[in-house]
Amino acid sequence: MTEKVLEIRDLHVTFDTPSGPLEAVRGIDLDVEAGELLGVVGESGSGKSVSFLATMGLLPARVRVTGSVLLAGEQLIGASNKYMRSVRGRLLSMIFQDPLSALNPVHRIGDQISEMLQSHQSLSSRDAAKRAMELLDIVGIPQPSDRARQYPHEFSGGMRQRVIIAIAIANNPKVLIADEPTTALDVTVQAQILEVIERVQDRFGTAVVLITHDLGVIARVADRVNVMYAGRNVEQGTIDNLFDHPSHPYTRGLLASLPRPGKQRLKPITGFPPNMVKPPRGCAFHPRCDFAADICKSEMPNLVSYGNLQTACVRARELPKSERFV
Amino acid sequence: MLRYILRRLAWSVPTLLLVTFLVYLALRIGTDPVESYKRVNPRASRAKIQQYIDINGLDPNFVQGYIKWLKNFITGEWAPSIKGRREVWPALKDAMANTLRLGTAATVVGIFFGLIAGVLAALRPGGRRDVFINTSAFVGISIPPFISAILLQLLFAVYWQRWFGESLFPTSGVYPAGHTGFDLFLMLKFMALPTIIVAIQIIATYSRYMRSSLLDVMNSDYMRTARSKGISERRILIKHGMRNALIPVVTIAALDVGSIVGGLIITENIFAYPGMGLYFLKSFGDGDFPLLMPWMVVIVASILLFNLIADISYAWLDPRIRLE
Ligand SMILES: Nc1ncnc2c1ncn2[C@@H]1O[C@H](COP(=O)(O)OP(=O)(O)OP(=O)(O)O)[C@@H](O)[C@H]1O
Ligand code: SF4
Ligand SMILES: [Mg+2]
Numbered sequence: 310m311t312e313k314v315l316e317i318r319d320l321h322v323t324f325d326t327p328s329g330p331l332e333a334v335r336g337i338d339l340d341v342e343a344g345e346l347l348g349v350v351g352e353s354g355s356g357k358s359v360s361f362l363a364t365m366g367l368l369p370a371r372v373r374v375t376g377s378v379l380l381a382g383e384q385l386i387g388a389s390n391k392y393m394r395s396v397r398g399r400l401l402s403m404i405f406q407d408p409l410s411a412l413n414p415v416h417r418i419g420d421q422i423s424e425m426l427q428s429h430q431s432l433s434s435r436d437a438a439k440r441a442m443e444l445l446d447i448v449g450i451p452q453p454s455d456r457a458r459q460y461p462h463e464f465s466g467g468m469r470q471r472v473i474i475a476i477a478i479a480n481n482p483k484v485l486i487a488d489e490p491t492t493a494l495d496v497t498v499q500a501q502i503l504e505v506i507e508r509v510q511d512r513f514g515t516a517v518v519l520i521t522h523d524l525g526v527i528a529r530v531a532d533r534v535n536v537m538y539a540g541r542n543v544e545q546g547t548i549d550n551l552f553d554h555p556s557h558p559y560t561r562g563l564l565a566s567l568p569r570p571g572k573q574r575l576k577p578i579t580g581f582p583p584n585m586v587k588p589p590r591g592c593a594f595h596p597r598c599d600f601a602a603d604i605c606k607s608e609m610p611n612l613v614s615y616g617n618l619q620t621a622c623v624r625a626r627e628l629p630k631s632e633r634f635v
Numbered sequence: 636m637l638r639y640i641l642r643r644l645a646w647s648v649p650t651l652l653l654v655t656f657l658v659y660l661a662l663r664i665g666t667d668p669v670e671s672y673k674r675v676n677p678r679a680s681r682a683k684i685q686q687y688i689d690i691n692g693l694d695p696n697f698v699q700g701y702i703k704w705l706k707n708f709i710t711g712e713w714a715p716s717i718k719g720r721r722e723v724w725p726a727l728k729d730a731m732a733n734t735l736r737l738g739t740a741a742t743v744v745g746i747f748f749g750l751i752a753g754v755l756a757a758l759r760p761g762g763r764r765d766v767f768i769n770t771s772a773f774v775g776i777s778i779p780p781f782i783s784a785i786l787l788q789l790l791f792a793v794y795w796q797r798w799f800g801e802s803l804f805p806t807s808g809v810y811p812a813g814h815t816g817f818d819l820f821l822m823l824k825f826m827a828l829p830t831i832i833v834a835i836q837i838i839a840t841y842s843r844y845m846r847s848s849l850l851d852v853m854n855s856d857y858m859r860t861a862r863s864k865g866i867s868e869r870r871i872l873i874k875h876g877m878r879n880a881l882i883p884v885v886t887i888a889a890l891d892v893g894s895i896v897g898g899l900i901i902t903e904n905i906f907a908y909p910g911m912g913l914y915f916l917k918s919f920g921d922g923d924f925p926l927l928m929p930w931m932v933v934i935v936a937s938i939l940l941f942n943l944i945a946d947i948s949y950a951w952l953d954p955r956i957r958l959e
Contacts, residue, residue, distance in 0.1 A: 476864070
């Protein structure tokens with residue numbers, strides 16, 4: 310049994326919006342095991358970013374967050390700002406989608422890495438600068454000593470994302486949350502960045518949460534997958550089990566819409582993601598589900614074991630066996 | 636960088652020539668300096684008038700005249716003022732010194748408090764403090780200086796005298812009539828009210844600049860990166876927020892200072908403060924060509940200079956800008 314570094318239980322996040330309270334995350338359960346690469350997929354607006362911003366304590370104070378997030382056994386929900394500051398960047402790091410704007414344009418690259426080091430370790434400026442260069446080398450930036458003295462605008466998008474990864478792993482965190490780290494980059498660069506992330510995971514035993522809406526990316530690098538829909542998790546399992554026989558109709562839909570060799574036509578999921586101010590009652594997926602029955606409109610399904618997967622579908626046992634996607 | 640500065644300085648010479656030529660044309664066409672001279676000195680002899688025309692380059696041919704004026708200006712052959720035949724340089728120098736003193740004091744006070752107010756407002760946008768600062772800034776900008784000046788004069792001079800027997804701040808000039816020599820305390824007392832008037836405007840303007848600039852920066856992605864590093868709020872605000880928010884504000888400030896050299900016309904007028912603004916009003920009213928032209932040269936030169944300073948400070952603060 311592997312050690313759980315991050316345990317999220319019944320996480321709820323509610324925003325106040327002009328059109329009323331918006332519950333973006335509606336009871337998420339999720340574990341991250343030490344050193345694993347967990348993929349988190351779901352359509353736009355399914356609450357992926359918000360769940361992990363809440364975990365990091367990066368949502369504005371007026372946003373309501375309830376539930377439990379244990380990081381190495383310590384409760385983060387409701388923890389003091391001071392404690393959260395000591396966690397962020399030390400035990401838990403997060404990198405964001407757009408590398409072009411995520412670095413401060415007026416500070417040198419080396420200084421931005423050193424800042425991360427020095428805020429959690431007592432290092433002299435010189436030692437921090439030296440360590441910053443090592444980190445640049447680790448994420449595959451050539452001539453680190455020259456590059457450290459440059460500014461973000463002198464770096465390409467892919468190189469900037471490498472720098473951001475270097476910052477995120479500077480203090481060797483237990484968990485690295487990567488929120489769509491490759492979406493803004495072109496395909497060849499995407500592959501390189503994924504390699505860097507995998508290398509970091511291998512070399513330092515960092516657990517990685519990779520948020521994406523690209524199941525292809527997940528298939529390439531993840532150990533386990535967590536599928537989200539409308540602020541809930543609908544299916545969890547190892548990559549093999551999930552791709553082998555997905556059981557939740559939404560997961561099936563996602564997989565069926567993947568381009569695969571030998572398949573001419575893609576089958577996208579029909580309909581649109583729900584409006585989160587007023588999500589559908591019962592299973593939020595029922596307006597778009599091919600298997601929906603009356604019971605789906607009244608009962609909100611929770612994750613239960615189904616075969617080798619955890620699935621949140623009231624009709625899981627009655628559904629036809631899915632085709633294989635491997 | 637140095638090469639850029641030298642090139643800009645070199646370029647400012649033809650710019651100065653062109654602009655002063657345009658100013659020369661405008662004054663000649665707009666005010667007819669020879670007529671003004673005759674009006675002020677009705678009994679001037681023919682020879683005197685011709686001498687005035689020669690030294691000021693007021694020949695019928697504008698180009699020849701301008702060249703003549705330029706030559707005399709550069710070699711220091713400056714004509715005396717038409718009224719009272721005063722020497723121009725000492726008058727101009729005093730006016731500059733007075734305006735720079737008032738302008739610097741008001742700018743330092745104004746920008747300091749303006750930036751603080753802007754930051755305090757931006758920290759909690761929409762909060763009570765933000766609303767208060769915004770409203771005050773709005774009031775500060777909308778009350779014209781001549782109204783606020785009269786209110787302050789009433790309060791600190793007229794009523795103060797009524798209540799306490801003597802006024803707290805004098806309401807006009809730099810020193811009491813007949814005073815000679817330098818007296819810092821006396822000078823500060825005379826400067827207090829005009830400084831406050833100008834500073835109010837600057838505080839109001841700069842608190843708004845700073846607020847909107849900082850709000851822009853606060854919502855940017857790199858601020859989220861900074862927060863995700865777990866560094867202190869203070870460091871996030873200063874090293875990441877203010878450092879970026881100040882870039883446009885400093886640039887505007889440099890340009891504003893350049894235009895202050897032109898005098899704070901309204902304030903100087905109300906307080907009979909003998910600065911560049913008052914100098915201009917008087918000499919323009921008299922059509923005093925010998926006083927006006929050097930004033931124009933100073934103004935144009937300072938605007939060019941502070942434009943250069945604005946560009947340099949911009950490039951210095953923002954590594955993305957390269958001066959070529
Ligand atoms: N600051 C906010 N105020 C109000 N609603 C918000 C805010 N941030 C997010 N939301 C809402 O929360 C829901 C979930 O957003 P989230 O950003 O987590 O989606 P996501 O799964 O990350 O999608 P994407 O793939 O587009 O990044 C959305 O409906 C969004 O509109
Ligand atoms: S619960 Fe019903 S609607 Fe929801 S996924 Fe299962 S079958 Fe479809
Ligand atoms: Mg997102």
